[in-house]
Amino acid sequence: MRKTTRLRQLVTRPEIAFLMEAHSGLSARIAEEAGFEGIWGSGLSISAAFGVRDNNELSWSQVTDHVAFMADATSIPILLDGDTGYGNFNNMRRLVRKLEQAGVAGVTIEDKLFPKTNSFLRAELQPLADVDEFCGKIKAGKDSQQDSDCSPIALVPTKYWRTPTEDFRARRVSVVIWANHLVRASIGGMQATARQLAREQSLLDVEPRVAPLPEVFRLQGDHELEEAERRYLPAARTASLTAVVLAAGAGDDFGGLAAALPKAMLKVQGRPILARLLDDFASLGSRAAVVVRGHRAEAVDVAGARFVDNPDYATTGEAYSLSLAEEELGAGTLVAFRRHCAETLHRAGHPGGGRGRHHARRGQRAGRRRRAGPRARRPSGHGPVHLRGRDPPRDRRRGDPGREPRRLDRAPPPGPRRRPLAPRRDRGRPSRRHPGDRAAIRSPLARPRRRPPGPDRLQPRRLGERERAARSARRLRASRVGGAPPRRPPATAPCA
Numbered sequence: 164m165r166k167t168t169r170l171r172q173l174v175t176r177p178e179i180a181f182l183m184e185a186h187s188g189l190s191a192r193i194a195e196e197a198g199f200e201g202i203w204g205s206g207l208s209i210s211a212a213f214g215v216r217d218n219n220e221l222s223w224s225q226v227t228d229h230v231a232f233m234a235d236a237t238s239i240p241i242l243l244d245g246d247t248g249y250g251n252f253n254n255m256r257r258l259v260r261k262l263e264q265a266g267v268a269g270v271t272i273e274d275k276l277f278p279k280t281n282s283f284l285r286a287e288l289q290p291l292a293d294v295d296e297f298c299g300k301i302k303a304g305k306d307s308q309q310d311s312d313c314s315p316i317a318l319v320p321t322k323y324w325r326t327p328t329e330d331f332r333a334r335r336v337s338v339v340i341w342a343n344h345l346v347r348a349s350i351g352g353m354q355a356t357a358r359q360l361a362r363e364q365s366l367l368d369v370e371p372r373v374a375p376l377p378e379v380f381r382l383q384g385d386h387e388l389e390e391a392e393r394r395y396l397p398a399a400r401t402a403s404l405t406a407v408v409l410a411a412g413a414g415d416d417f418g419g420l421a422a423a424l425p426k427a428m429l430k431v432q433g434r435p436i437l438a439r440l441l442d443d444f445a446s447l448g449s450r451a452a453v454v455v456r457g458h459r460a461e462a463v464d465v466a467g468a469r470f471v472d473n474p475d476y477a478t479t480g481e482a483y484s485l486s487l488a489e490e491e492l493g494a495g496t497l498v499a500f501r502r503h504c505a506e507t508l509h510r511a512g513h514p515g516g517g518r519g520r521h522h523a524r525r526g527q528r529a530g531r532r533r534r535a536g537p538r539a540r541r542p543s544g545h546g547p548v549h550l551r552g553r554d555p556p557r558d559r560r561r562g563d564p565g566r567e568p569r570r571l572d573r574a575p576p577p578g579p580r581r582r583p584l585a586p587r588r589d590r591g592r593p594s595r596r597h598p599g600d601r602a603a604i605r606s607p608l609a610r611p612r613r614r615p616p617g618p619d620r621l622q623p624r625r626l627g628e629r630e631r632a633a634r635s636a637r638r639l640r641a642s643r644v645g646g647a648p649p650r651r652p653p654a655t656a657p658c659a
Contacts, residue, residue, distance in 0.1 A: 169200075193345070205346070211350075246277075247275050255300045258304075356372075377465075410455060425460075428462055449497055453470070485498065
């Protein structure tokens with residue numbers, strides 16, 4: 164249905180209709196998402212957005228260009244405040260044609276002389292237009308329209324904000340316009356934020372109260388662009404990362420903090436952990452995030468993420484949660500979970516060797532200097548982020564060539580057996596999957612989806628042939644170094 168037809172229906176139907184003021188594409192989309200059936204393109208609000216007075220200081224071409232962005236950002240009709248038509252009947256004809264081309268559903272004009280002043284300022288001193296001239300301007304606009312559903316609308320501006328809505332219904336008012344409240348609300352919010360930042364010179368108390376950046380990207384329609392890139396651009400140019408966060412667990416290791424609130428929503432300096440994690444993913448190039456929820460799923464709500472629920476979180480593990488987000492494992496995926504889960508999935512998906520790499524910081528031995536590597540700062544300012552896909556530089560002082568990210572499918576190199584490091588708890592390091600790993604990882608993920616693992620299925624993991632051979636070789640080397648007679652390999656060990 165055309166926008167002009169929808170506006171005509173709003174005006175002529177028996178029920179009252181409400182239009183919300185908007186002054187930009189962003190505010191127009193917010194009004195539509197709030198549930199309004201139409202938008203009022205306020206001349207006062209648009210002038211204020213440009214920082215000029217509501218005295219025809221904006222030209223009709225500037226207004227038309229601006230309102231075209233509002234029409235593109237929404238699917239509901241826009242009724243524009245056309246002031247006096249920006250001149251005589253000839254200006255009115257051109258205005259109507261250009262507004263139709265921009266997708267505006269209707270326009271109202273005032274019976275004043277050009278240039279006009281806002282109706283709420285010195286109204287008694289504002290001269291009115293000649294009646295015959297004004298009627299000719301309306302006729303010129305009607306004759307210039309191409310859409311037959313375009314209708315003239317009589318508008319009565321008031322400041323009676325205390326009037327109950329039921330009074331409008333009793334008097335059979337067709338349309339009520341909330342004419343300038345979004346721009347006034349934004350002015351109050353911007354003034355308060357600017358004053359607080361000037362006074363405190365810190366974002367610590369401001370950041371929790373403002374809209375997060377993912378919400379801005381969502382309102383801008385970034386998701387639609389991402390879908391279009393997948394459809395129209397070559398795969399090599401659309402390798403944007405997708406982040407998958409496994410946050411279904413109850414968080415027993417958090418004590419009583421996660422009893423009433425999921426651990427992902429616990430706040431650190433006023434912001435949830437999940438929101439900070441999504442910011443880190445964004446700094447690594449991730450433009451989409453999927454969160455697998457379980458414990459208190461209704462409380463996990465962060466702007467800029469899509470959600471998948473795991474109702475069986477109490478009896479399943481990370482592999483099952485990851486299988487629920489299987490469709491998100493695209494040509495580049497960051498998965499946040501514990502390191503041992505990534506290793507298990509990788510061995511199951513690549514028994515013969517694969518290309519995927521799991522990036523995690525290794526524990527440091529006591530008294531050993533941490534090697535320098537490429538680093539970046541998180542947007543939140545809390546700690547470093549180790550960049551993925553780059554090897555640490557050579558430490559020339561120690562003659563150390565640096566470490567490459569560990570390949571999970573490769574057995575340890577020969578050498579003396581080292582003393583194991585002290586156990587260290589993993590903190591959900593991200594694992595990035597290679598584009599070629601998607602098909603291979605689906606096989607191990609499909610099994611837990613068919614039958615969620617339970618206590619009756621828990622059993623020790625059996626070692627593969629390569630692992631048994633590697634363990635036997637390490638025991639043999641250790642026995643020779645210590646002087647003890649070598650232990651004979653088991654009879655079932657495979658021959659090299």
